Amino acid sequence: xxxxxxxxxxxxxxxxxxxxxxxxxxxxxxxxxxxxxxxxxxxxxxxxxxxxxxxxxxxxxxxxxxxxxxxxxxxxxxxxxxxxxxxxxxxxxxxxxxxxxxxxxxxxxxxxxxxxxxxxxxxxxxxxxxxxxxxxxxxxxxxxxxxxxxxxxxxxxxxxxxx
Amino acid sequence: xxxxxxxxxxxxxxxxxxxxxxxxxxxxxxxxxxxxxxxxxxxxxxxxxxxxxxxxxxxxxxxxxxxxxxxxxxxxxxxxxxxxxxxxxxxxxxxxxxxxxxxxxxxxxxxxxxxxxxxxxxxxxxxxxxxxxxxxxxxxxxxxxxxxxxxxxxxxxxxxxxxxxxxxxxxxxxxxxxxxxxxxxxxxxxxxxxxxxxxxxxxxxxxxxxxxxxxxxxxxxxxxxxxxxxxxxxxxxxxxxxxxxxxxxxxxxxxxxxxxxxxxxxxxxxxxxxxxxxxxxxxxxxxxxxxxxxxxxxxxxxxxxxxxxxxxxxxxxxxxxxxxxxxxxxxxxxxxxxxxxxxxxxxxxxxxxxxxxxxxxxxxxxxxxxxxxxxxxxxxxxxxxxxxxxxxxxxxxxxxxxxxxxxxxxxxxxxxxxxxxxxxxxxxxxxxxxxxxxxxxxxxxxxxxxxxxxxxxxxxxxxxxxxxxxxxxxxxxxxxxxxxxxxxxxxxxxxxxxxxxxxxxxxxxxxxxxxxxxxxxxxxxxxxxxxxxxxxxxxxxxxxxxxxxxxxxxxxxxxxxxxxxxxxxxxxxxxxxxxxxxxxxxxxxxxxxxxxxxxxxxxxxxxxxxxxxxxxxxxxxxxxxxxxxxxxxxxxxxxxxxxxxxxxxxxxxxxxxxxxxxxxxxxxxxxxxxxxxxxxxxxxxxxxxxxxxxxxxxxxxxxxxxxxxxxxxxxxxxxxxx
Ligand code: SF4
Ligand code: SF4
Ligand code: FES
Numbered sequence: 001x002x003x004x005x006x007x008x009x010x011x012x013x014x015x016x017x018x019x020x021x022x023x024x025x026x027x028x029x030x031x032x033x034x035x036x037x038x039x040x041x042x043x044x045x046x047x048x049x050x051x052x053x054x055x056x057x058x059x060x061x062x063x064x065x066x067x068x069x070x071x072x073x074x075x076x077x078x079x080x081x082x083x084x085x086x087x088x089x090x091x092x093x094x095x096x097x098x099x100x101x102x103x104x105x106x107x108x109x110x111x112x113x114x115x116x117x118x119x120x121x122x123x124x125x126x127x128x129x130x131x132x133x134x135x136x137x138x139x140x141x142x143x144x145x146x147x148x149x150x151x152x153x154x155x156x157x158x159x160x161x162x163x
Numbered sequence: 164x165x166x167x168x169x170x171x172x173x174x175x176x177x178x179x180x181x182x183x184x185x186x187x188x189x190x191x192x193x194x195x196x197x198x199x200x201x202x203x204x205x206x207x208x209x210x211x212x213x214x215x216x217x218x219x220x221x222x223x224x225x226x227x228x229x230x231x232x233x234x235x236x237x238x239x240x241x242x243x244x245x246x247x248x249x250x251x252x253x254x255x256x257x258x259x260x261x262x263x264x265x266x267x268x269x270x271x272x273x274x275x276x277x278x279x280x281x282x283x284x285x286x287x288x289x290x291x292x293x294x295x296x297x298x299x300x301x302x303x304x305x306x307x308x309x310x311x312x313x314x315x316x317x318x319x320x321x322x323x324x325x326x327x328x329x330x331x332x333x334x335x336x337x338x339x340x341x342x343x344x345x346x347x348x349x350x351x352x353x354x355x356x357x358x359x360x361x362x363x364x365x366x367x368x369x370x371x372x373x374x375x376x377x378x379x380x381x382x383x384x385x386x387x388x389x390x391x392x393x394x395x396x397x398x399x400x401x402x403x404x405x406x407x408x409x410x411x412x413x414x415x416x417x418x419x420x421x422x423x424x425x426x427x428x429x430x431x432x433x434x435x436x437x438x439x440x441x442x443x444x445x446x447x448x449x450x451x452x453x454x455x456x457x458x459x460x461x462x463x464x465x466x467x468x469x470x471x472x473x474x475x476x477x478x479x480x481x482x483x484x485x486x487x488x489x490x491x492x493x494x495x496x497x498x499x500x501x502x503x504x505x506x507x508x509x510x511x512x513x514x515x516x517x518x519x520x521x522x523x524x525x526x527x528x529x530x531x532x533x534x535x536x537x538x539x540x541x542x543x544x545x546x547x548x549x550x551x552x553x554x555x556x557x558x559x560x561x562x563x564x565x566x567x568x569x570x571x572x573x574x575x576x577x578x579x580x581x582x583x584x585x586x587x588x589x590x591x592x593x594x595x596x597x598x599x600x601x602x603x604x605x606x607x608x609x610x611x612x613x614x615x616x617x618x619x620x621x622x623x624x625x626x627x628x629x630x631x632x633x634x635x636x637x638x639x640x641x642x643x644x645x646x647x648x649x650x651x652x653x654x655x656x657x658x659x660x661x662x663x664x665x666x667x668x669x670x671x672x673x674x675x676x677x678x679x680x681x682x683x684x685x686x687x688x689x690x691x692x693x694x695x696x697x698x699x700x701x702x703x704x705x706x707x708x709x710x711x712x713x714x715x716x717x718x719x720x721x722x723x724x725x726x727x728x729x730x731x732x733x734x735x736x737x738x739x740x741x742x743x744x745x746x747x748x749x750x751x752x753x754x755x756x757x758x759x760x761x762x763x764x765x766x767x768x769x770x771x772x773x774x775x776x777x778x779x780x781x782x783x784x785x786x787x788x789x790x791x792x793x794x795x796x797x798x799x800x801x802x803x804x805x806x807x808x809x810x811x812x813x814x815x816x817x818x819x820x821x822x823x824x825x826x827x828x829x830x831x832x833x834x835x836x837x838x839x840x841x842x843x844x845x846x847x848x849x850x851x852x853x854x855x856x857x858x859x860x861x862x863x864x865x866x867x868x869x870x871x872x873x874x875x876x877x878x879x880x881x882x883x884x885x
Contacts, residue, residue, distance in 0.1 A: 058355075
């Protein structure tokens with residue numbers, strides 16, 4: 001559900017720009033924060049707040065990969081696969097995480113805890129390979145550090161043991 | 164060309180040919196003007212350039228990175244352009260090879276094949292074969308984007324013409340690009356339909372067979388179609404259309420650009436609603452009621468029967484017992500002959516048609532006939548547009564696009580309507596007329612405010628104040644209903660009009676028939692006159708008429724109180740409602756109208772001794788007739804029609820007339836001759852000549868002169884009175 005406060009924030013944003021349409025991207029982020037991904041209701045709320053059609057909003061929401069079209073895991077892991085990370089073997093890192101989480105890149109674990117994604121440059125070239133978990137950076141990644149990270153996250157999420 | 168103008172032109176060379184064009188012209192358009200074809204996909208002359216498809220490459224000397232896209236490059240003085248160099252040809256080949264990578268090559272089952280730019284350009288400019296030997300991408304095909312339009316994503320070349328039409332022209336933002344990169348496709352929000360009344364245009368401008376019309380799919384191959392220049396018959400805008408026919412059937416209407424009227428677009432009603440022309444129920448023989456049953460008769464029998472009965476009734480009850488109801492969809496020539504038959508041959512002024520309410524044939528204030536004083540193009544120049552009790556999106560759709568064009572240029576749109584309208588979303592001001600109030604009283608509130616405005620010069624118009632004072636009670640009651648806030652908004656709007664650079668006020672003809680709107684036409688005319696919003700560019704006022712020839716019908720004197728050319732009659736005949744209710748009327752001639760829809764319980768007066776109906780189908784009225792005469796549609800005859808801004812336009816026979824049916828003008832001529840009149844018209848052009856000789860608004864017009872785009876004849880030409 002998109003809360004009334006969220007809708008109000010969207011409307012406030014819209015009134016801050018000379019052209020209300022400019023508020024569409026921050027409003028989509030608000031919708032995504034509310035529901036974890038862009039739902040039909042989220043599209044509708046943004047369209048109404050900014051006076052756009054929902055088709056117009058859908059076009060924007062699907063253009064940018066950081067608006068999610070499906071429910072995501074509680075922890076969203078973005079592994080950078082751009083040039084510096086690539087030279088530092090991010091491929092192996094992604095494969096390792098795929099093994100560890102038992103999902104392919106782009107997927108979400110059936111328990112809804114993790115989503116694994118690859119991303120274009122996240123501006124951490126000097127400490128490649130790098131990844132983000134819900135926006136937080138983890139750098140100089142190795143398979144061991146990745147395992148440790150997942151262990152810590154498991155703990156945080158209260159996951160007993162992964163097979 | 165005047166000297167100064169010439170200096171403003173930019174000179175360039177294209178393929179060695181010198182070309183002169185105004186500054187800002189795109190290289191593509193300059194080449195076009197010089198007769199040099201440059202292939203395009205994404206560019207469309209009615210929309211801003213995008214540069215997405217990379218098809219329109221040219222080489223421009225001294226530009227560092229050839230080739231350039233000619234659709235995004237404006238001309239410059241001294242520019243030297245080459246459109247056929249090796250580099251250019253190679254680049255075009257490359258673009259085409261890419262566009263065809265995933266293309267299903269299903270031309271044999273594609274509606275567009277034969278008029279497809281992808282097919283044509285591949286033949287002309289493309290490589291003969293592909294180097295891509297992997298699997299092509301597949302999509303489910305086709306998927307509906309609305310009930311009327313289907314999308315085949317495998318054929319789509321992502322030129323974005325359709326989606327830009329939706330965002331830039333129709334501004335409904337209903338059809339959009341979804342995702343990006345190789346995943347990009349045309350679509351809508353999930354579960355949402357692209358249900359714009361303009362959606363059909365996307366099927367026409369799609370350069371390939373990706374968007375197809377459900378009504379036309381698999382109906383014809385383009386090379387089998389015969390094209391006839393015509394005019395849409397479905398509303399008063401009079402959009403120019405190309406009528407495409409195949410073996411005695413209309414298959415579709417396509418746009419036929421007229422910048423002054425349709426700007427190159429058609430609405431879905433115009434494009435697809437011609438089913439009645441092809442209807443298998445069309446009448447193919449005259450019918451005469453015998454023993455209570457309508458049964459087939461020959462034309463001679465039917466016409467002589469009508470003539471005899473008319474003579475008898477006239478002898479018995481006098482000419483005043485005869486009346487006629489004409490049509491707003493037949494040609495000027497037919498409307499003219501219809502009233503001429505009634506007036507001159509039968510001697511009755513009881514002639515009318517269904518129309519809005521206007522006080523007298525002309526506006527008292529300006530002396531002008533009731534019609535929109537501005538042109539359609541003027542709408543684009545307006546700074547303020549007030550739509551009062553009118554909804555062009557539903558009723559005169561292509562005008563809605565013109566209003567949006569004005570909007571894009573910064574016009575403020577104000578809407579006063581009891582209902583929601585499509586334009587509300589884009590309007591500066593929307594005032595919802597409350598229950599019990601009317602648009603008419605809103606107009607009075609505004610007029611009162613205009614009279615109060617110190618900048619308004621009342622000289623010569625003092626009587627308006629006196630008239631309005633009598634309405635004070637009504638206005639006060641109206642203000643209560645509208646409430647303080649809306650009343651203030653109405654007053655502010657009125658004040659805004661006083662200083663506006665150019666304001667246009669438009670109301671629906673038929674809204675004048677609603678309770679409380681009796682003075683709507685006169686009051687809005689007064690507002691326009693007092694605020695000076697009339698007779699200058701970007702300003703005007705007037706009714707939006709209902710039908711393709713609503714204005715023509717008025718011009719032709721299909722009115723009880725005026726002869727052709729709005730010459731007022733001292734003793735008017737019966738009007739529409741009177742004809743239908745007056746028991747003195749014994750004989751009623753109906754041409755292309757269905758008055759049974761406007762009488763209680765659908766039954767015409769039982770006092771009628773003769774009811775003659777000319778129509779295409781056995782309408783409710785025809786079912787009650789004594790004689791039914793089968794007529795032909797706009798697609799089967801020649802003639803002229805007069806649209807909402809008084810463009811007189813020619814329609815042409817696109818189909819063989821349905822066997823057994825006749826054009827209304829032929830029917831009227833035959834009947835007049837039977838009644839002893841010496842009518843010898845052999846073509847509508849002859850009738851137009853007669854009209855032009857008498858009607859000051861048509862002075863000097865000839866059939867030939869109407870040409871492909873019609874003539875806007877607006878000024879009353881005194882000299883023409885003969
Ligand atoms: S559907 Fe047609 S008009 Fe629309 S993007 Fe595809 S090819 Fe272009
Ligand atoms: S706006 Fe009117 S005249 Fe134009 S295409 Fe539509 S129905 Fe026909
Ligand atoms: S037509 Fe010029 S880039 Fe598409």
